[in-house]
Amino acid sequence: MDIIWNSLRELITPTTAAYALAAIGLNVHFGFTGLLNFGQAGFVAIGAYGFAISVMTFGFSTPLAIAVTLVLAAGYALLLGIPTLRLRADYLAIVTIAAAEIIRFALNSSAFARWTGGANGLYNEYSGWLKDSNPYPEGVLTLGPWTFGSNDLWIATVDWIVVLLTAGAIYLLVGSPWGRVLKGIREDEHAMLSLGKNVNLYKLQALVIGGVIGAAAGILYVQPTSVQPFDFGTRMTFNMYTMLILGGAATVFGPILGSMIFWVVMRFTDELVNIGVEHGLFENVTQGSQLRFFLVGVALVLLVVFRPQGILGNRTELSFDAR
Amino acid sequence: MIPSKAIRWLLAVLALACVIMLPSPASAAPAGEWGFRGLLRDGGKQPVSGAVVEIRDGDQVVGTDTTDEKGRWGVIPVSGPGTYTLTIDTTAAGGHFAGDEYEVEKELVDSPTTLPVLNVVVSTTESSQQVASFTDRLAQRAVSGFNLGLLIAIAAIGLSLVFGTSRFTNFAHGESVTFGGLMGFVFAHVAGLPLLVAAALATILGGVFGWAQDVTLWRPLRRKGVSLITLMIASIGISMAIRSLMQFFFGNASRGMTEESWGTVTIGPVVMPATSYASMGISILVLTAVGLWLKYGRIGTATRAIANNAALAATSGVGVDKVTRIVWVLAGALAALSGVLLGVFNQVSFDMGFNLLLLMFAGVILGGLGTSFGTLAGSIIVGVCTEVLVLWIPADMKYVGGLAVLVIVLLVRPQGIFGRRERIG
Numbered sequence: 001m002d003i004i005w006n007s008l009r010e011l012i013t014p015t016t017a018a019y020a021l022a023a024i025g026l027n028v029h030f031g032f033t034g035l036l037n038f039g040q041a042g043f044v045a046i047g048a049y050g051f052a053i054s055v056m057t058f059g060f061s062t063p064l065a066i067a068v069t070l071v072l073a074a075g076y077a078l079l080l081g082i083p084t085l086r087l088r089a090d091y092l093a094i095v096t097i098a099a100a101e102i103i104r105f106a107l108n109s110s111a112f113a114r115w116t117g118g119a120n121g122l123y124n125e126y127s128g129w130l131k132d133s134n135p136y137p138e139g140v141l142t143l144g145p146w147t148f149g150s151n152d153l154w155i156a157t158v159d160w161i162v163v164l165l166t167a168g169a170i171y172l173l174v175g176s177p178w179g180r181v182l183k184g185i186r187e188d189e190h191a192m193l194s195l196g197k198n199v200n201l202y203k204l205q206a207l208v209i210g211g212v213i214g215a216a217a218g219i220l221y222v223q224p225t226s227v228q229p230f231d232f233g234t235r236m237t238f239n240m241y242t243m244l245i246l247g248g249a250a251t252v253f254g255p256i257l258g259s260m261i262f263w264v265v266m267r268f269t270d271e272l273v274n275i276g277v278e279h280g281l282f283e284n285v286t287q288g289s290q291l292r293f294f295l296v297g298v299a300l301v302l303l304v305v306f307r308p309q310g311i312l313g314n315r316t317e318l319s320f321d322a323r
Numbered sequence: 324m325i326p327s328k329a330i331r332w333l334l335a336v337l338a339l340a341c342v343i344m345l346p347s348p349a350s351a352a353p354a355g356e357w358g359f360r361g362l363l364r365d366g367g368k369q370p371v372s373g374a375v376v377e378i379r380d381g382d383q384v385v386g387t388d389t390t391d392e393k394g395r396w397g398v399i400p401v402s403g404p405g406t407y408t409l410t411i412d413t414t415a416a417g418g419h420f421a422g423d424e425y426e427v428e429k430e431l432v433d434s435p436t437t438l439p440v441l442n443v444v445v446s447t448t449e450s451s452q453q454v455a456s457f458t459d460r461l462a463q464r465a466v467s468g469f470n471l472g473l474l475i476a477i478a479a480i481g482l483s484l485v486f487g488t489s490r491f492t493n494f495a496h497g498e499s500v501t502f503g504g505l506m507g508f509v510f511a512h513v514a515g516l517p518l519l520v521a522a523a524l525a526t527i528l529g530g531v532f533g534w535a536q537d538v539t540l541w542r543p544l545r546r547k548g549v550s551l552i553t554l555m556i557a558s559i560g561i562s563m564a565i566r567s568l569m570q571f572f573f574g575n576a577s578r579g580m581t582e583e584s585w586g587t588v589t590i591g592p593v594v595m596p597a598t599s600y601a602s603m604g605i606s607i608l609v610l611t612a613v614g615l616w617l618k619y620g621r622i623g624t625a626t627r628a629i630a631n632n633a634a635l636a637a638t639s640g641v642g643v644d645k646v647t648r649i650v651w652v653l654a655g656a657l658a659a660l661s662g663v664l665l666g667v668f669n670q671v672s673f674d675m676g677f678n679l680l681l682l683m684f685a686g687v688i689l690g691g692l693g694t695s696f697g698t699l700a701g702s703i704i705v706g707v708c709t710e711v712l713v714l715w716i717p718a719d720m721k722y723v724g725g726l727a728v729l730v731i732v733l734l735v736r737p738q739g740i741f742g743r744r745e746r747i748g
Contacts, residue, residue, distance in 0.1 A: 036552060038494075038559065083733045090492040093555060094684045095733060097494075098726045101681055109720045110430055234677070238563050241556060290571035297564025301540075304556045305549065 007268035009146045016263045017159035018221035023240045023247075023255035024166055025213030030241075031249035032174060033206040034186035035085075036093040040240055042100030043211045045232035046073050047218020049107060052227050053115050055126035062129040066219060073215030077208040085203045097234065108229040122227040130155055130223055152224055159220050163256060166213060171252045173209075182206055183250075235293060242300045248312030257311060266292065357431055358400040361443030363390050363411060365579075370394025375412040380405065398440055406430045411445060430717075457714075459592035464710045466593050470668060472686075472706025473606035476699045478661035479683040480613055481533075481654030483698050487630030488647045489541060491554040495562035496658060497680030499536075501569055503529045503659025504580075504666040504675050511581040518583050518598070522605075522663040526656050533655015536561075537648050545647075562677070570673040577675075580666035602664045609660065610699060613653075617695060622649055678722055682709065685729035691742020701739065704728070 010016055022044050029035040050069035054060040060068065080099055084092045110118045117123075134154040140147050148156070173179045181202055184192045192199050221231075239262065240255075247258025273288030282288035309315040359378060363371045376396050377387045385407070386399035401407060411425045431441055482496045503525045510521035540561065544554060585597035617623040625646045628636040637643045658676075665675055682705055690701025705725045712724035732739065 034552070036555060079730075083730075083737060087733075087737055089552065090555065091688075091733065091737070093494075094492065094688065095730060098681050098684060098729050102723050102726045102730075105720055105723050105726075109717055109723075111717045111720055113430075235563065238559055241559070245556075287571060287574070290567045293567035294564050294571065297560045297562070297567060300560030300563065301557045304553050304560065305544065305547070308553065 003268065003271045005145045006271060007264050010263040010267045011260050012156055012160065013263070014152065014155045014159045014220065014224045016259050017156060017163050018217045019240065019243065019263065020256045020259035021159075021163050021166060021220060022214045022217035023244050023259055024163070024170060025210040025217060026237075026240050027244055027249060027255045028170065028206055028210035028213065031244065031251070031254070032179065032186065033182045033203060034089075035203060035207060035210075036089050037096045037207070037210070038093045038234075038237060039080075039096030039098075039100030040210075040214050041232045041234065041236035042096065042103045043073055043076065043214030044218035044221060044236065045100070045103050045107060045229075046076055047215030048222040048227050048232070049116060049122075049218075050215065051219045052122050052126045052222060056122065057115050065126075066216075069219060070212050070215055073212050074208050077211035078204070081204045081207040085200050085207070097237075100232070100234070100237065104229060104232050107232070116229070117227070119229060121229055124222070124226045127155075127223045130158065155220075155224050159223075162216070162220065166216075167252055167256060174252065178202075186250075238300060239296060242296055242303070245300065245303045245308065245310050248310035249308075251310075251312040251314075254310055254312045261311075269295070357403050358398045358440045359407070359409065359429065359431075359443050360398040360440060361396055361445060363394045363396070363445050365446065371413060377410045377412070379408045379410065401431070404431045409443065409445070456592075460714060461711065462591065463593050463595075464714060465707055466595060467599070467668075468707035468710030469703060470599050470603050470606075470706070471710055472703030473603055473610070474661050474664050474668060475679065475682050475686050475706050476702035477606055477609055477664075478658050478679060479686050479698050479702050480610070480695060481657040482680075482683050483687055483692070483695065484626060484630075484650045485654045486692070488626060488633075488643075488650045489545070489554075490633070491551050491558070494555065494558040494680070495536070495565060496654070496683070497676035497678075498562050498565040498569070499529060499532060499655050499658035500662040500665065500676030500679050501566070501673060502532050502676070503662025504671045505569060505573060505662075505673075506659065507663035507666050508578065508580055508671045511583065512578070518581050518667070521581075522660065525663045526660040529659020529662070530652045530656035532659065533651045533653070534648065536655070537651035541651070542644070542648070545644075566673060566677060573671075573673050575673070577670040577672040580663070580671055598667050602667060605660075606664065609657070613657070614695065622646060626650055681722065681729075682706070682725045685725050685732075687739075688729055688737075689732050689739055691739030694739075694741045697739055697741035700741070 022040055025043065026037060026040045029037040029040075047069055050072045051065050054065035054068050055062070076099075080092075080095055084095045106112065107116050108119050112118070113120075131151055131154075134151060136150045136154050138150050141150055141153050143153065174182075181192060181197055184195075184197070185199055185202055189199055192202075243258030243262045244255050245258070246261060247256065248254030269292045270289070273282065273285060273292065276282050276288055277285055303310065361376070363374055363376070365371050370390070370392070371394050372390050372392045374390045375387060376390065376399070378385045378399050378401060380401065385401050388396040388399055390396045406428055407430075409427045409429055411427070413425070425445070427443075427445055429441060429443055478496070478500050481499075482493065485493050485496070506525035506528050507521050510516045510524050511518050514521075516524070540557070541554075544557065549557075585601070587594055588597050588600055615623075617627060625636065625641045626649075628639070628641055629643055629646055633643060661679070662676060665679060669675070683702070686702030686705045687698050688701070689704060690697025690699070705728055708728050709721060709725040713721055716724065
């Protein structure tokens with residue numbers, strides 16, 4: 001029974017919130033505009049490192065650090081988008097995945113270790129602004145069946161407020177004329193062109209907005225922990241695709257629901273792996289974890305083939321699976 | 324609106340400036356003992372004892388030590404942060420690597436997360452051989468790069484044939500490369516078969532692996548009539564699943580492909596293992612054979628016909644499904660062969676294929692999508708760039724060079740060197 005409560009705790013953890021936010025950004029790319037961004041982890045990494053380095057190396061104040069980070073992410077989106085958006089869909093996919101790996105290799109390298117800490121990443125000396133503003137009483141707090149450290153609960157609160165505000169903004173954007181043009185581009189680019197819409201400009205705007213949301217998710221992602229270059233691999237992006245398609249691409253709450261279910265299931269299987277290690281099924285926890293990611297991969301294939309609209313999506317509205 | 328070239332360039336330069344603006348902060352050296360201690364291992368992860376480790380700052384020797392029976396050497400103190408050269412002389416050491424002298428450059432950096440005493444793990448297979456001058460090192464790197472380029476080309480030809488017949492970019496192609504590498508490791512290292520036999524077996528199994536992928540996944544999906552984007556996402560899911568499975572069985576470590584040594588061949592300043600030249604020979608033979616098959620073979624011409632216009636090929640009596648299946652088998656076999664050769668060239672690890680996939684993309688795009696000759700040329704350029712750049716950038720940034728080529732080419736000439744304009748819109 002403990003396993004189930006422990007797993008359900010993931011519904012509100014900061015990690016779930018950060019992933020939900022990054023998946024919302026990916027949803028702007030993939031769900032609403034039909035852009036195949038296979039490198040969202042790159043945007044998240046820019047967010048995490050941009051913020052940490054701004055605070056730790058340059059001593060920026062928190063608002064300035066956030067602003068600098070988001071501007072960097074916008075610049076990166078322009079760099080990727082300008083040459084590739086006028087080409088076929090695969091080009092954007094290839095370039096985003098390659099650029100995300102360039103970023104990860106560079107962050108992992110000893111060449112910039114003075115700023116990035118190389119393969120060791122960065123200790124958390126940047127989340128003081130959150131800890132100092134914590135209104136909750138100190139110590140361990142109980143929330144329903146779960147216990148949280150005071151800081152963790154505060155970080156989770158802030159994270160979820162950001163996620164909900166972003167979801168609200170997306171809801172308004174998607175309903176706006178601008179959002180309807182995005183959907184039009186996803187369904188039929190040529191129809192939009194013939195209506196006189198500047199398709200490439202809209203795509204670029206979508207890429208920048210989704211990327212900036214991804215970078216904001218990166219800032220949130222590293223608040224409760226340290227910065228580890230290993231986290232920002234390709235696996236991160238495809239976990240997000242799995243959540244997004246599970247919850248329902250092109251819906252406002254799909255990515256949030258997807259992230260919640262994903263992390264509850266991951267935590268549950270994690271507990272199962274621990275039991276397996278105790279009984280000698282696996283050599284160690286890492287080895288068991290690989291099987292979980294094998295299942296994530298399989299789940300992604302099954303979802304995209306058999307239920308591309310996910311849980312909340314509407315099959316007639318979403319046509320990336322149509323010919 | 325297509326922005327004019329000037330504006331596009333300006334934006335690109337601005338975006339680049341955003342990315343590479345790294346001012347240098349003032350460094351404050353903490354008081355502490357700086358130095359190196361470490362571990363010396365050979366390609367099979369076995370410790371190397373009795374090797375002499377010497378640390379130089381420029382031309383000045385700062386300290387030496389000898390590795391013990393566990394391959395370890397103690398702390399050799401140095402004066403502070405900076406780049407030092409570690410020379411490892413294995414003349415007196417026991418081992419099968421014939422008394423070579425190696426040189427590695429290591430940097431001590433002043434950062435909040437790195438310790439002042441750096442733990443160095445050196446493998447005798449990774450370290451660059453000590454060679455005299457810059458031009459000699461360049462020659463050495465260029466030959467390595469040519470070798471790597473040929474490996475990329477073999478795998479990339481399969482990728483572009485699949486692209487031509489199945490119409491989607493298969494992101495799981497790298498896993499076929501890893502499959503070949505792991506099978507080669509199993510036959511050569513675990514079963515102890517001769518390297519060439521292991522390579523042949525792995526290639527055949529790779530063909531079977533490609534066929535299995537087509538029968539279980541791609542053909543049903545083709546029949547179902549799913550969209551391009553669905554296929555790509557499915558291929559990413561497959562890639563993730565297979566990679567995790569490989570990691571499950573093989574673990575995170577990189578291992579040497581084989582203990583088998585064919586000695587080294589010295590041509591002028593370039594000292595290479597004989598296996599590298601064998602690998603280049605095999606690559607060139609295979610590439611020539613595939614080229615001839617595409618140009619003159621019955622199935623080869625059918626493949627090209629499908630790539631140009633599948634509907635027309637089908638109405639002209641080409642069995643599209645049959646040809647596509649043959650292409651999947653061929654792509655799997657080529658990828659596996661490339662994986663074996665890559666394992667000999669570097670080492671075997673669970674993500675070797677995925678890293679190669681990104682270089683394949685770079686090669687294919689640089690050469691131009693849809694041209695076989697372009698793929699070959701592009702792959703070789705990417706391979707040479709990747710290896711040669713190591714002269715200037717740290718080895719752990721190795722792949723960045725190849726990938727940077729990709730981004731730059733797309734900025735300047737998206738259709739690639741030999742590509743035709745209409746293929747990209």
